[in-house]
Amino acid sequence: MKVELEKVAPKEIEARSFEIITQELGPHSFAPGTEAIVKRCIHTSADFDYAENLCFSEGVVEKALEALRGGVSIVTDTQMAKAGINKKILGGYGGQVHCFMSDEDVAQAAREKGCTRAAASMEKAAAMGEDLVFAIGNAPTALVRLYELIKDGKIRPRLIIGAPVGFVNVVSSKELIMELDVPYIVAKGRKGGSNIAACICNALLYMK
């Protein structure tokens, strides 16, 4: 074995990772409460672009914690993000994670309206008529429909995590959300993903 491995006990791997991230990030100024979110996104992706990409509306961390700790549920646009969100901590507060992407009624609504299932699943969420946090990690069409639903007064999310990834309307869908007077955490630009959406939820859930 020519390759050298660092000896780190299982329980210390995460702390050691955050040490390395902090060191490599160097001096950096963070809006209040956002440091743990930025660093966890870098931890999840090994991509330091998130130190520049992440945009936070004013006071969003406080508002997000109030929602999550108050038992508000999370709606996401991918089964992967649903799998990745810490449901034990969220459930302790009384919240659940919903993903409607595989629901037959959503598939049918999307066919009828000629929209994506992600957009149709936002309408299903709005129809729930309850306070919700949105964690969008895949589909810009979900963000665009959320924008429209908010403009039409049909929903008032407690938080939007806007982290779709890709090449078609991804950048602009995030800009739309940042025009709104709504608490948001947005990964500006093309990057994001269900891992990033889940990781932002978890960074909030892990805060003391």
Place this chain on the structure above:
Amino acid sequence: MKVELEKVAPKEIEARSFEIITQELGPHSFAPGTEAIVKRCIHTSADFDYAENLCFSEGVVEKALEALRGGVSIVTDTQMAKAGINKKILGGYGGQVHCFMSDEDVAQAAREKGCTRAAASMEKAAAMGEDLVFAIGNAPTALVRLYELIKDGKIRPRLIIGAPVGFVNVVSSKELIMELDVPYIVAKGRKGGSNIAACICNALLYMK
């Protein structure tokens, strides 16, 4: 709405995305069969680093397709990757996706041995005594244990997808796998993730 959106029909979003990726990637040479994998990783992450990061053992795509189409199951180290892998296509060939990370016997074995659950879950996979594909998207300790199990003659994977992400032993765990005479697809360096591991599986499953 000052933000401009491109009009793309739901069914055409993926094709349009791959068009943009191909265009921005420019002239690029790919080992046989690997182009779809590289482009899907970029599609999943919006990160063109994957055009350089991905390493393929000789003839790996052919060997991988033979395994998956022959009904070989996939073992992964995260519930997120399990959620992301196309189980409909895999199931059509007769394969399943296993993730042992939440299993009580794995948690206990990890406690007793002072190793990570990811490492213990590789031992559980080896004990199955069947042909397997491994898709590692999180834990370098899983790759290191796989390396040891292979060296000890306890398992002979049909394919290793090595895409853990992070800062502690991630780079070196991938180098270890690339020393072996085993079919591999490895995301060299720190980057990777459960989304990348799942996406490489899906790129293989979607091939005609």
